[in-house]
Amino acid sequence: MKILICIKQVPDTATKIKISENKKTIEQTSIKYEINPYDEYAIEEALRLKENDPNTTITVMSLGPERVKQSLTKIIAIGADNAIHLKTNEDIKNSFVVAKILANEIKKERYDLILFGKKSVDQDNNQIGIMIGEINQIPCISNCTEFKINNNTITAHREIEGAIQIFESKLPIIITQEKGKNELRYPSLRNLMAAKKKTIESIDIVEQINDDIELIKLEYPPVRKEGKIIGEGKEAVSELVRILREERKII
Amino acid sequence: MTGILSVLELKNDEVTNSSLEVLTEAKKIATEKKQDNNAIVIGEINNNNVEKLKEYGINSLFICSTNTNKDGRITLLSGYSPEIYTMAISSVIEIIKPEIIIFSGTSVGKDLAPRIAVNNEYSIATDCISISVKPEGLEVKRPIYAGKIIETVILKTNNPKVISLKINSFNIKKQSVNEPKIKSISSNVSENVIQHLPVLKETIFPERKTLDVSEASIIVSGGRGMKDPKNFNIIEELANTLNAAVGASRAVVDAGWRPHSEQVGQTGKIVSPNLYIACGISGAVQHQVGMINSKCIVAINKDKNAPIFKFSDYGIVGDLFEIVPELTKKLKVKN
Ligand SMILES: Cc1cc2nc3c(=O)[nH]c(=O)nc-3n(C[C@H](O)[C@H](O)[C@H](O)COP(=O)(O)OP(=O)(O)OC[C@H]3O[C@@H](n4cnc5c(N)ncnc54)[C@H](O)[C@@H]3O)c2cc1C
Ligand SMILES: Nc1ncnc2c1ncn2[C@@H]1O[C@H](COP(=O)(O)O)[C@@H](O)[C@H]1O
Numbered sequence: 001m002k003i004l005i006c007i008k009q010v011p012d013t014a015t016k017i018k019i020s021e022n023k024k025t026i027e028q029t030s031i032k033y034e035i036n037p038y039d040e041y042a043i044e045e046a047l048r049l050k051e052n053d054p055n056t057t058i059t060v061m062s063l064g065p066e067r068v069k070q071s072l073t074k075i076i077a078i079g080a081d082n083a084i085h086l087k088t089n090e091d092i093k094n095s096f097v098v099a100k101i102l103a104n105e106i107k108k109e110r111y112d113l114i115l116f117g118k119k120s121v122d123q124d125n126n127q128i129g130i131m132i133g134e135i136n137q138i139p140c141i142s143n144c145t146e147f148k149i150n151n152n153t154i155t156a157h158r159e160i161e162g163a164i165q166i167f168e169s170k171l172p173i174i175i176t177q178e179k180g181k182n183e184l185r186y187p188s189l190r191n192l193m194a195a196k197k198k199t200i201e202s203i204d205i206v207e208q209i210n211d212d213i214e215l216i217k218l219e220y221p222p223v224r225k226e227g228k229i230i231g232e233g234k235e236a237v238s239e240l241v242r243i244l245r246e247e248r249k250i251i
Numbered sequence: 252m253t254g255i256l257s258v259l260e261l262k263n264d265e266v267t268n269s270s271l272e273v274l275t276e277a278k279k280i281a282t283e284k285k286q287d288n289n290a291i292v293i294g295e296i297n298n299n300n301v302e303k304l305k306e307y308g309i310n311s312l313f314i315c316s317t318n319t320n321k322d323g324r325i326t327l328l329s330g331y332s333p334e335i336y337t338m339a340i341s342s343v344i345e346i347i348k349p350e351i352i353i354f355s356g357t358s359v360g361k362d363l364a365p366r367i368a369v370n371n372e373y374s375i376a377t378d379c380i381s382i383s384v385k386p387e388g389l390e391v392k393r394p395i396y397a398g399k400i401i402e403t404v405i406l407k408t409n410n411p412k413v414i415s416l417k418i419n420s421f422n423i424k425k426q427s428v429n430e431p432k433i434k435s436i437s438s439n440v441s442e443n444v445i446q447h448l449p450v451l452k453e454t455i456f457p458e459r460k461t462l463d464v465s466e467a468s469i470i471v472s473g474g475r476g477m478k479d480p481k482n483f484n485i486i487e488e489l490a491n492t493l494n495a496a497v498g499a500s501r502a503v504v505d506a507g508w509r510p511h512s513e514q515v516g517q518t519g520k521i522v523s524p525n526l527y528i529a530c531g532i533s534g535a536v537q538h539q540v541g542m543i544n545s546k547c548i549v550a551i552n553k554d555k556n557a558p559i560f561k562f563s564d565y566g567i568v569g570d571l572f573e574i575v576p577e578l579t580k581k582l583k584v585k586n
Binding site: 133135158159162164228230231248 | 262331333334337357358359361362364365366368369370374375376377378387390393394395396397398399400401402403404405406407409410447448449450451452453454455456457461462463465466469493505511512514517518519525526536537543544546547548549555560561562563564565566567568569570573574577578581582
């Protein structure tokens with residue numbers, strides 16, 4: 001089985017995001033980039049499939065600037081076979097453009113299973129995997145917490161509000177991964193050193209301009225003012241109930 | 252390209268509240284732009300609901316509850332299929348060529364909006380929290396970086412647009428009653444195609460019927476301070492008393508104490524209820540981003556220096572095993 005995983009580098013979720021003076025970009029200096037958390041869950045699922053079926057090859061692909069190589073190397077160190085770096089000068093924001101570039105590269109091979117994260121935690125789009133399904137005419141099941149593959153058939157659990165939908169489909173398929181049950185493993189130092197010697201296929205991407213969406217500004221959400229400690233222990237409960245009932249009228 | 256198309260959703264035979272939020276915004280935009288206001292609903296909708304929709308200023312309501320095969324055979328649409336739903340919506344787009352299509356930011360809307368955008372070359376912005384009509388186009392605000400930043404973007408006039416609305420972010424407002432034109436349509440998907448599509452085999456509901464955190468107006472959440480999964484009974488009891496949903500921190504979800512569907516935060520749900528009560532949760536930034544937009548936040552934690560107190564409206568310092576049952580008890584007594 002041939003598996004492809006598309007991964008994006010995003011600021012570490014604990015990073016404080018600072019808006020630049022121009023109000024249109026964020027300060028890059030203090031940011032540590034990591035693999036998008038949902039993509040990590042997807043990678044771990046792929047590695048487990050490979051453990052069960054050694055005939056599996058895993059390719060990872062990422063569109064982004066030079067720094068994404070580091071993440072690709074890490075994924076090779078934990079078990080991916082190949083990596084493709086679609087190189088740009090900086091992150092492309094327009095999801096349409098990203099989807100078209102990725103779709104075009106994906107078309108060059110026949111993959112049985114193509115994995116995406118359900119969303120990138122920087123742009124919070126929730127779009128790319130689903131779009132590529134439409135562009136390349138491959139069915140896509142989004143928001144999956146887990147899936148199983150048996151004889152060319154996939155059974156996937158899609159999480160919706162208050163329930164789980166179980167979908168079944170033939171391969172090839174696109175899955176967008178919700179948080180799964182399995183955390184991504186760490187590379188050993190030895191494997192990391194070995195992975196660094198492996199060449200990563202690099203393709204220069206000429207950025208297509210699409211100006212149908214224009215960024216006006218970035219701003220911080222309104223700050224919450226620091227609340228008050230009503231009191232300590234059980235004795236404070238009556239006062240809390242009074243506030244919620246009489247002052248705030250929310251219960 | 253002119254007119255608005257709202258995509259409505261049904262749940263337990265009712266038009267969802269998030270669909271009514273969509274309709275309210277759609278009506279505003281349609282009025283401002285002096286354009287036609289259309290809506291589509293996929294699935295079987297009963298008369299009660301059609302009546303209800305008359306209060307939202309819709310000009311034409313498209314109802315799609317069947318599929319027509321190539322050979323003219325008509326079958327009922329049963330169960331969610333993204334591909335068939337996409338084709339149903341696309342067939343309406345072909346008829347009315349709307350400039351703006353609006354979805355709810357639900358699991359269905361999130362799944363369909365990008366498909367519709369790509370297939371019809373529309374610009375797209377998901378999970379919007381405000382919309383305004385500008386001469387240059389449609390200006391929307393949307394949270395990025397899990398809500399640490401709000402971006403304002405313009406979807407420019409020359410291109411048609413798909414947007415989805417973050418649930419619980421807009422008010423619902425009724426209009427004076429009018430009679431929309433009702434048009435029944437059928438998606439046109441051949442059996443050949445259907446055979447190759449993923450099928451929904453089964454929907455599994457949790458054993459106990461619970462409110463979902465993304466839809467509830469009150470949430471009671473528990474974290475590692477609960478110490479043991481069994482202790483969540485005191486959280487459930489408080490939640491029942493308040494008609495609230497149970498939420499959880501990632502620590503307790505990863506430990507297998509609670510299902511992922513209850514997780515609030517960066518890799519869980521981003522919620523904005525009227526009241527959020529955090530019990531034994533420290534308030535890590537990844538949890539914070541998931542609940543910071545709640546209208547009122549209450550924290551119960553034994554550590555007075557816990558970060559959660561920094562962004563809660565009200566806090567009680569102390570042992571949750573004493574405080575939570577006491578709170579339930581006091582709430583059971585009506586005023
Ligand atoms: C990529 C990434 C994504 C993440 N996504 C999420 C997410 O979506 N949601 C999320 O929640 N976290 C997320 N996290 C994890 C987050 O960083 C924290 O580890 C987690 O939120 C901690 O959970 P907690 O508050 O329950 O546990 P702890 O931090 O251990 O806090 C327990 C609290 O309980 C209090 N306590 C203990 N006993 C009592 C008692 N008897 N009475 C009262 N108080 C008591 C303690 O004082 C403490 O403050 C993510 C992390 C990463 C790296
Ligand atoms: N630049 C990129 N390179 C590779 N994959 C990407 C890129 N951007 C997004 N993706 C994939 O698409 C998913 C959804 O991203 P988004 O639609 O931006 O929320 C991510 O989890 C990745 O799997």
